[in-house]
Amino acid sequence: MALIEFENVSYKMPNEVLALEKVNLRVDEGELVAIVGGNGAGKTTLLKHMNGLLKPVTGTVRVKGKPTTESSVAELSKQIGLVFQNSDHQLFSESVKEEVAFGLRNFGFPPSEVEERVARALNAFGLGQMSDRAPLTLSGGEKKRLCIALVTAWDPIVLALDEPTVGQDHLNKVRLLELVRRLIRDKRTVLIVSHDLEFLWPLQPRTVVMSGGRIVADGPAASIFTNFELLESSGLRQPQLARLAVALESPSPFRDVDEAVAWLREKNGPWSSGSQTAFGKG
């Protein structure tokens, strides 16, 4: 059985904009799926259908086989943990620790377990020292970490991140990559909505491309991200390493610059390795 299944789903906004049009999508347990597309493509609308914040106008969304129209938002959110694009829309408590505890209590965890889970979640995201701070006084990166901490605290089956890299510095993006890798190793299902293909590239996720409310492509990152025309027409920028792999006609994608360098050295023979000092002493 599919974990999440969209069957011919369409959704119309109050202003008649068709935000989703005949969407068919299946996500299985343990998958890492990137949902990419330009502004207004329908990515956020798609995520909100998974935890029941929105219900389809036509078609069916099923989570573990059950149509979302038959479950409450709370039941669905316990399974599909959604981290909003804008942290300020997710935070409303007086303190960091209360923010995490609130969700846990709501989902019926006993008090002793709430305390333990709050401590674990805050420590895992480097927020242990800030547990008494007011969430709205945190920096953008800290707020984002808190939002991810509070959602992962109840162990949802799926972690769905909406544009998690917006406003994040390099270090926080690296931490985010590590978190996603850890979750995938632990057999969790992770969905990442993003137009930051540069961030997604090292993860090499299954990639779903949205444009104008429709899914226009679905496949491995290595084939989607090397398709320049597809990305261009969807308002996306091709990752530099994907461009390089295409330009050099490499048989497989380079996950990082070191892989590209190693491949080039291998290809060009040993003579090339001594002269790799274009910007340093020769």
Ligand SMILES: Nc1ncnc2c1ncn2[C@@H]1O[C@H](COP(=O)(O)OP(=O)(O)O)[C@@H](O)[C@H]1O
């Ligand atoms: N509250 C709303 N009222 C009316 N139109 C909306 C609303 N939210 C989003 N839309 C429209 O729905 C479409 C899809 O939006 P959205 O799912 O937010 O796209 P994305 O997340 O890919 O940027 C866009 O055309 C957007 O303008």
Ligand SMILES: [Mg+2]
């Ligand atoms: Mg969005």
